[in-house]
Amino acid sequence: MIRIQDLSVAFRSPVLDGVSLHAPAASILALVGPGASGKSVLLKSVAGLLRPDRGEVFVNDVALGDRDEAGLAEVRKGIGMLFQNYALFDYLTVGENIAFPLRRLFDLPEEEIQERVTERLVRVSLPGFEERIPRSLSGGQKKRVGIARATVARAPILLYDDPTAGLDPVTSQKIYDLIKGEQREQQSCVMVISSDVAGILSIADRVAMLHQGRIAFDGTAEEARTSQDPLVRQFIHGLLEGPL
Numbered sequence: 001m002i003r004i005q006d007l008s009v010a011f012r013s014p015v016l017d018g019v020s021l022h023a024p025a026a027s028i029l030a031l032v033g034p035g036a037s038g039k040s041v042l043l044k045s046v047a048g049l050l051r052p053d054r055g056e057v058f059v060n061d062v063a064l065g066d067r068d069e070a071g072l073a074e075v076r077k078g079i080g081m082l083f084q085n086y087a088l089f090d091y092l093t094v095g096e097n098i099a100f101p102l103r104r105l106f107d108l109p110e111e112e113i114q115e116r117v118t119e120r121l122v123r124v125s126l127p128g129f130e131e132r133i134p135r136s137l138s139g140g141q142k143k144r145v146g147i148a149r150a151t152v153a154r155a156p157i158l159l160y161d162d163p164t165a166g167l168d169p170v171t172s173q174k175i176y177d178l179i180k181g182e183q184r185e186q187q188s189c190v191m192v193i194s195s196d197v198a199g200i201l202s203i204a205d206r207v208a209m210l211h212q213g214r215i216a217f218d219g220t221a222e223e224a225r226t227s228q229d230p231l232v233r234q235f236i237h238g239l240l241e242g243p244l
């Protein structure tokens with residue numbers, strides 16, 4: 001579903017340097033790597049929010065680089081995204097936050113929008129939270145609102161940027177269960193960044209590790225756990241000894 005080909009992005013210095021990666025349909029691809037290794041930049045490139053300097057992203061065989069803004073907006077209808085640090089609008093209620101992508105991208109009757117918002121809030125275990133404001137929520141609740149917003153349009157592709165950052169282990173596990181459960185039901189293609197390697201491996205089908213702008217590892221979760229590559233081994237198991 002998502003094919004990333006020889007992608008390079010530089011700001012002041014190179015961030016991604018010839019990254020090629022494939023995220024198959026109906027599966028969860030975990031994207032891991034040290035801080036500032038370009039994980040968020042890669043996800044934003046897939047969402048068409050950032051134009052790469054070189055290379056191409058294909059979403060269902062559509063090359064994003066060939067698309068103008070209107071064309072990209074069309075592709076984005078098929079992509080749901082949870083941003084790092086929630087990115088909820090503080091001036092909107094929880095319900096309006098969740099409805100936002102529906103209102104912006106689709107022309108739906110108001111009744112259906114409200115039904116979908118209510119259904120999503122139940123799904124993320126926040127029933128009746130429509131009128132709350134994001135400021136009044138805990139970190140875990142904000143993440144769940146973010147997931148409700150990312151999934152409300154039933155997009156076949158979902159991109160989650162560190163959905164459990166800053167959450168306690170039990171809340172994190174609930175978020176993983178929610179992501180995995182939704183993915184199974186919808187058979188969606190999920191790319192998820194996480195700094196919680198052990199946690200994300202528990203739900204991922206495949207794992208890609210970024211290091212110094214390149215793919216250091218790409219394989220199944222089981223292959224990641226048993227890799228003897230010194231770099232991969234150190235990172236996946238959080239060892240002190242090693243090249244990192």
Ligand SMILES: Nc1ncnc2c1ncn2[C@@H]1O[C@H](COP(=O)(O)OP(=O)(O)O)[C@@H](O)[C@H]1O
Nearest residue numbers: 011012015033034035036037038039040041042
């Ligand atoms: N819009 C931007 N302008 C300049 N530098 C950026 C921008 N976005 C990301 N970077 C830099 O690119 C590098 C990778 O960032 P990022 O993808 O956010 O890392 P992470 O792997 O932690 O998600 C970092 O050094 C960051 O400072």
Ligand SMILES: [Mg+2]
Nearest residue numbers: 039040041084
């Ligand atoms: Mg990041």
